[in-house]
Amino acid sequence: xxxxxxxxxxxxxxxxxxxxxxxxxxxxxxxxxxxxxxxxxxxxxxxxxxxxxxxxxxxxxxxxxxxxxxxxxxxxxxxxxxxxxxxxxxxxxxxxxxxxxxxxxxxxxxxxxxxxxxxxxxxxxxxxxxxxxxxxxxxxxxxxxxxxxxxxxxxxxxxxxxxxxxxxxxxxxxxxxxxxxxxxxxxxxxxxxxxxxxxxxxxxxxxxxxxxxxxxxxxxxxxxxxxxxxxxxxxxxxxxxxxxxxxxxxxxxxxxxxxxxxxxxxxxxxxxx
Amino acid sequence: xxxxxxxxxxxxxxxxxxxxxxxxxxxxxxxxxxxxxxxxxxxxxxxxxxxxxxxxxxxxxxxxxxxxxxxxxxxxxxxxxxxxxxxxxxxxxxxxxxxxxxxxxxxxxxxxxxxxxxxxxxxxxxxxxxxxxxxxxxxxxxxxxxxxxxxxxxxxxxxxxxxxxxxxxxxxxxxxxxxxxxxxxxxxxxxxxxxxxxxxxxxxxxxxxxxxxxxxxxxxxxxxxxxxxxxxxxxxxxxxxxxxxxxxxxxxxxxxxxxxxxxxxxxxxxxxxxxxxxxxxxxxxxxxxxxxxxxxxxxxxxxxxxxxxxxxxxxxxxxxxxxxxxxxxxxxxxxxxxxxxxxxxxxxxxxxxxxxxxxxxxxxxxxxxxxxxxxxxxxxxxxxxxxxxxxxxxxxxxxxxxxxxxxxxxxxxxxxxxxxxxxxxxxxxxxxxxxxxxxxxxxxxxxxxxxxxxxxxxxxxxxxxxxxxxxxxxxxxxxxxxxxxxxxxxxxxxxxxxxxxxxxxxxxxxxxxxxxxxxxxxxxxxxxxxxxxxxxxxxxxxxxxxxxxxxxxxxxxxxxxxxxxxxxxx
Numbered sequence: 103x104x105x106x107x108x109x110x111x112x113x114x115x116x117x118x119x120x121x122x123x124x125x126x127x128x129x130x131x132x133x134x135x136x137x138x139x140x141x142x143x144x145x146x147x148x149x150x151x152x153x154x155x156x157x158x159x160x161x162x163x164x165x166x167x168x169x170x171x172x173x174x175x176x177x178x179x180x181x182x183x184x185x186x187x188x189x190x191x192x193x194x195x196x197x198x199x200x201x202x203x204x205x206x207x208x209x210x211x212x213x214x215x216x217x218x219x220x221x222x223x224x225x226x227x228x229x230x231x232x233x234x235x236x237x238x239x240x241x242x243x244x245x246x247x248x249x250x251x252x253x254x255x256x257x258x259x260x261x262x263x264x265x266x267x268x269x270x271x272x273x274x275x276x277x278x279x280x281x282x283x284x285x286x287x288x289x290x291x292x293x294x295x296x297x298x299x300x301x302x303x304x305x306x307x308x309x310x311x312x313x314x315x316x317x318x319x320x321x322x323x324x325x326x327x328x329x330x331x332x333x334x335x336x337x338x339x340x341x342x343x344x345x346x347x348x349x350x351x352x353x354x355x356x357x358x359x360x361x362x363x364x365x366x367x368x369x370x371x372x373x374x375x
Numbered sequence: 376x377x378x379x380x381x382x383x384x385x386x387x388x389x390x391x392x393x394x395x396x397x398x399x400x401x402x403x404x405x406x407x408x409x410x411x412x413x414x415x416x417x418x419x420x421x422x423x424x425x426x427x428x429x430x431x432x433x434x435x436x437x438x439x440x441x442x443x444x445x446x447x448x449x450x451x452x453x454x455x456x457x458x459x460x461x462x463x464x465x466x467x468x469x470x471x472x473x474x475x476x477x478x479x480x481x482x483x484x485x486x487x488x489x490x491x492x493x494x495x496x497x498x499x500x501x502x503x504x505x506x507x508x509x510x511x512x513x514x515x516x517x518x519x520x521x522x523x524x525x526x527x528x529x530x531x532x533x534x535x536x537x538x539x540x541x542x543x544x545x546x547x548x549x550x551x552x553x554x555x556x557x558x559x560x561x562x563x564x565x566x567x568x569x570x571x572x573x574x575x576x577x578x579x580x581x582x583x584x585x586x587x588x589x590x591x592x593x594x595x596x597x598x599x600x601x602x603x604x605x606x607x608x609x610x611x612x613x614x615x616x617x618x619x620x621x622x623x624x625x626x627x628x629x630x631x632x633x634x635x636x637x638x639x640x641x642x643x644x645x646x647x648x649x650x651x652x653x654x655x656x657x658x659x660x661x662x663x664x665x666x667x668x669x670x671x672x673x674x675x676x677x678x679x680x681x682x683x684x685x686x687x688x689x690x691x692x693x694x695x696x697x698x699x700x701x702x703x704x705x706x707x708x709x710x711x712x713x714x715x716x717x718x719x720x721x722x723x724x725x726x727x728x729x730x731x732x733x734x735x736x737x738x739x740x741x742x743x744x745x746x747x748x749x750x751x752x753x754x755x756x757x758x759x760x761x762x763x764x765x766x767x768x769x770x771x772x773x774x775x776x777x778x779x780x781x782x783x784x785x786x787x788x789x790x791x792x793x794x795x796x797x798x799x800x801x802x803x804x805x806x807x808x809x810x811x812x813x814x815x816x817x818x819x820x821x822x823x824x825x826x827x828x829x830x831x832x833x834x835x836x837x838x839x840x841x842x843x844x845x846x847x848x849x850x851x852x853x854x855x856x857x858x859x860x861x862x863x864x865x866x867x868x869x870x871x872x873x874x875x876x877x878x879x880x881x882x883x884x885x886x887x888x889x890x891x892x893x894x895x896x897x898x899x900x901x902x903x904x905x906x907x908x909x910x911x912x913x914x915x916x917x918x919x920x921x922x923x924x925x926x927x928x929x930x931x932x933x934x935x936x937x938x939x940x941x942x943x944x945x
Contacts (some may be wrong), residue, residue, distance in 0.1 A: 146600065150624040154798050158827065158888035159571075159785045166827050167888050173825045 129192050131173035138189075138316075142180070149176045209253045210237075217281040218254075218261070221309060222247045222288050232275060234264035251283075285312045322327035403570045403786045404531055405578075405778025408520070410470045410611030410636060413449075414775040415527050417535065418783035422794070426534050434771060437458070438467035440517045443507035443513055450526035453725060453864045459666025463487045463506030463661075464650055468638060470547075471611045473516040473561070474554030474846045476749050477501040481634045487642060487656065489664045489671075498924040506664070516877055518640035521564035528565060540834060541570045543782040545774045547612035548574045548632025548804045551860040552850055552892065552916050570785050572890060576605040576616035577627050578777025579743055579768070581799045583618065584625035585780060586767055588796065601738040602628075603765070606723060606756050607774065610637040615722050617730035623797045628730035629823045630804040631722050637678075637746050640712050644674045647711045648689065648699055655697075666693040673699070681705050682748045709751050716751055723759045729823050732737035734761045738757045743770040801826045807884055807892065809834075810847040810856035810926075811939040819884045822852060826890070831883035834939040840872040844880055845937035849913055861926050862892070863917030866937065869908040870898050877901060880939060892916075 125179035131138055134148040152172055156165040178184045192322070218238065220231075231239040233247055237255035239248050265273045276284060288309050404417045404426075412434045415426045425433045428450050436449040442464045454460055468485060475482050486492045491511050493502035503519075504511035531539050538908055541673035546558060548914040555572055562569050573581075600621040607614045610857065614632040618625045646652045649670060655664045675693035681688045705826065709716065727734065740760040746752055749771040757764060783790075784797055802825055808818035811834055821828045836844060844867050851859025863867050870878050882897040897910035918925055 119512070150622055151622075152800075153800060154622075154796075155622060157798055157800065159798060160787075161885070168828050168830050173828065177825070255515070337866075 105172075130179055130188065133171055133175045134179070135310055136243050191282050208251075213278055213291050214254065215278055216275045217278045218250045218265075219274045219276045219284050220247070221270070221272045221274060222249065223309060224270050226270055226272075230267040230269065231264040234267055235260040239264060250285075280317070283316050284309055287312050287316060310339055327362060381808060388697070393511060401537075401541055401786060402788055403543050403782035404535075404539055405543045405545075405775055405780070405782045406524070406527060407545045407575070407578075407775035408470060408523070409437055409745070410638065411437055411607050411609065412771070413523070413527065414772065415531050416772075416775045416779035417531070418788060418795070421790070421792075423779045425772060425775065428529055428792055429438070434806060436467070437469070438465050439469075440465045441507050441514070446522050448523040448526045448724055450523070457672050458665075459497070460670050461664070461671055463489045463491075463664045466505050468489050468504065468516060468611065469516040469523075470517045471638065472501065472503065473520060474551065474557035478810065484639070484642060485644040487645075487653065487667070489535050489668055491659065506661075509661070517561045517564065520561035524565035524567060525737055526564060528567060540566070540568050540585050541782070541786065542567045543571045543573060543778040543785065544569060545575045545578045545778050546572045548616070548630045549578065549634055550632075551805065553860055553888070553918065556916055568844065570889075571781055573778055573781055573799070574614065574616070574630055574632070574801075575609075575612075575774045576607045576614045576630070576820055577618070577625070577799055577801060578775075578781065579605045579607060579773045580616060580618035580625040580627065580777070581740060581780050581797060582614055582768065582773055582777040583739070583741060583765075584620045584623050584799070584815050585794065585797055588623040589794065592793070593679070602732055602736050602738055603739040604727065604732075604756075604760055605741045605743070606718065606719075606724065606745040606747075606752075607742075608636055609744040610746075612636050613719055613722060613746075615726040617726055617732055620933055621847070623793075624800065625798070626800045626825075627802040627823075628732065629726050630802055631726040631729065632804065633718060633722060635718055637714055639715055640678060640708075640749075641671070641717070641745070643671055643711050644678060644703075644708065645666055647707075648674060648701060648703075649693075660675065662694060666697065669693050671697070677703055678708065678746075681708050682750060705750070709759055712751075714753055719752065720755050720759060722771045723756065727759075734759065737762055739765040741765040741768060741773075743768060743773045745771065776807060793798055801890075803828060803886065805850050805860075806852055807848065807850050807862070807886075809882055809939070810849060811941055813935070813938070814856050816851065816856040816859050821884065827885075827887045829883065829885045830880060833942045834880045834882060835876050835942050836870065836873075836878055836880070837875055837935065837938045837940050839875050839876075842870045842872060842876065843868045843935065843937050844870065844939050845929065846882060846894065846911075846939070847929065848894055855929075857926050861918055862915040863894075863897075863913065864896075864925070864929060865911055865917075867896055867898060867908065867911055871900060871907060874941075876940075877905070877906060879942070903933075 131140070134140075134145065134152065136144050136148045145297070149172060153169065154160065156168045156172065158165045158169060161168075178188050180356075220239070222242075222245065225239070227246040227248065229241060229248070232241055235256040238250060238252055238261055241247075241250040242249050265275075391659050402418055404593055405423075407414050407416075409493040413436075414434050417426065418424075427433050428435055430453065436454075438460055439446050439448040440452055440454075440459075441461075455466075457942065459465065462654065468488060471481055471485055472492070476498045477500065478496050478498050482492060490506065491502070491504040493504075495502075500515070502513060503515060506512075520706050542562065544558060544562070546555065550558075551726055558572065559569050567682045580603065583605070587601055600619055603618050605614075605618065607616075611634065612632060613635045614630070616630050620626070621661045629694060645773040650654070652670075656667050669691055670693055673689055677687045677689050681703070684705075686702055688702055689901060690700045691698070737760055740756060740762045740763050742756050751831045753764060780795070780797060781799060783795055784799075789795055802823045803820055804822065806816075806818035806822040808816055811817045817832065817834075819832050820828050824830070834844075845864060846867065847856065848862040849856050849859035850862050853859050867880065870880075878899070879899040879901070881895075881897045881899060885893045885895070892915045893912055893914045894915055895910055897906040898908055899905075900907055
């Protein structure tokens, strides 16, 4: 058994581009199962707890890949400057690349200014939307509510019907730029895996308000980061030049490609060995 | 002994998969092979227990005598007198010799031992031989170690009444990966399978983690993070580590080690007592060996006494009209070994620095190993760390207890009382990288990286239309590649012709928790996502004996035609 090339590629992108930090779909906070604003102590504690579960000494060779991710996440989050940079990078990536990074939904076709978002706080799990537009919506069986799988996965008519069919009006049209933040904040598994105590499901009761505050925070961080990094790797969203727009599309494609590679790698892993 | 012959089970080519997935939960035993003493410990279901040999010893001298037809070691064999060990027929200090080439200063300092250590200074393994009936009988450090390990295994099997296969061994921090393969080979020769090799201070750290865990259970104390410095000095090696411990998890922050130990104190003292020591014993006749042995025993004795007394009287007749009669004070001993103490001090300072820990942040300071009795050692650690020393550990048994704990944890054993609710998160003691930019060493996985680790770097070609590159993997800390340990090399062919600097050569290194290193290298051309030639995956180290001059030979044969350089960050 060996490493798969896709794994190396991911590793590479992370080093060179400094952008695609997430080898899995989870960001470092989700990986460690801690809230975005955790302090040092919480990070350390979560890291230790997860190590005790997944370290190869305990879990065997299967734990290797996961532990590598844990180590990487810990290394970044434990250092103030690296953590700030990382926070800024996931923040700006979300804003730039839409949902590809940590949100659930992916895009079919080009980015559009509007995107679909299911406010899971209100969703009653009636499955109406999934019924009408099954390529766009899916049920999260664990949570018992719907979510967007693929933005514009069905034609506009089907989507309109499904939005209208929602009995509690919890499907919203939102700005594409806000989408990633909303999807990030609505995930209730923020505290999942965080030990026996203090765990459970937590999400902001008003996700839209929370998103505003969060975006503001990210913007501030991005601005500070920009002051530090003259190369302008971290930019705020508003000032997008045509060149950047092109870069954004390329990057989206690259991310999708990478995803494909990874899935393909996993596929091979399971069926060849 | 029921099983005198040992079998060669494998050529140390045990894979990482085998290492961690034992089909049946056999508890791995912990073995501490010291330069001078060894011990075996095992988790007995409720606690760690040290095994005793038939003479009721927990700590056994590490030596093998070739006096009889079948060599026997310190586990089963009783020396008639201390001087017998120095007769030339007994090989000891094998831990200082294993995996070293004859240009190594440590090998050279071993030339004053009573058995034969012959060096040709060309970078090959030294010739080692024991004197039996006036014949030098050749052997190797691996063989000596294997004989000894077989005895330990037989002893453990007879007491535990089960076959022993898996072991956790403690090793010095400064051991190179090549030396680790020698240790693994010695184990394989003894029919043992290495589950983990643990740097000695990390074994101590694991024991410390368990003690802290138990204390919390007992006192309901706070479970906050504790930072400890561990200093371990035995007969052959000196190691330091900084560990952050909480909730039974010992996280190694930094490791540092040098091949300096009690043996160096002893040799310095012998040269101090007898300044023309080297000239007198260079011929190595039977009489010289005998005199050297007498001096060694007397000096060793004196050093032991100086740990408890201010001064000691040495009176020894070396034969041939040579007699040493001298009063030696503790100050004198400390002055003679000033350099060693300075090295120890800088080792601790470096380790604290690497861990980014100030002396004030330390909760505990632990000093273990045979040299921990020397007052100057205790004092210098105390003064660097500004702390009293931790008292809860037996300095001679701490390392072996730690390996036994790791043996139980890595074998998947759990304890209802939570005494095995432990984990050690290791760090790499030495940087690993490749030769690039001429003769520079470019680390890919730096020292003190948390394990398991995976890192990668991109390199490129140095010549136009260069179709092949040579990846030469080194381990160490020096900037010049050829001054570091060579681990192996391989060539990537089939790079499409392109101007220099265009092909991207990705070198990825992966170390798993069993410390198996794999190096992967692939070539990507700009604009492409997939590698142009199949990716190479190589388990390191690949070099065998003669690794001292492989790199030189490669350089002679190929010059810079197959060189690499790092890619400038955009």
